[in-house]
Amino acid sequence: MSESNSTSGDAPLDEEARREQLSSEFIDLVDDFSKFSEECAFLFDGFSAVAQEPESITPDTSEGIRHLCFWLKYEVIGYRYKIDELRERWKAIKREL
Template identity: 55%
Template sequence: MSESNVTDQNFEAKRSQLLSESLELSDDFSKFSDEYSFLCDAFAAVAREPECITPPTSEGIWYVCYRLKIQVRSYRDKINNIHDGLCALKHE
């Protein structure tokens, strides 16, 4: 097998892997977006009624915000990995 064929196969394998990761990330983000869109509406409703913010409610809001922050960072990292992979393919 020639070096060109091996290079082409490696390129296609990497491209296919990045495509798969991108599609999976898109599906995951779509679900995430739907779930947290509802949550944002709930936070807005609570903010309109500040007297209903009890210590347990406040703790729950803190926890959900923390989980949201962690999930957003995870999406950012996955996007950066895909971006880096695409840049590497571009320069091959």
């Protein structure tokens, strides 16, 4: 009987711990995205500068731009995945309430 009470008593703690973990992960994601957006702003300024002087676009410059665009694309996909994952976990917690 005390085992049953202990289990039900632990449930709110587990739920609170899950919410705390999710909150912590969300804050980390926001911080990461903030840094990423700063990097993007820097890169976009660089792309704009290069585009204003197309004669400066060498094959190496072109390859660098291609590489950065590829990186940006997959970073955005990664953030979208992380956001969707957190959203689903948050919905699961809300359904349990």
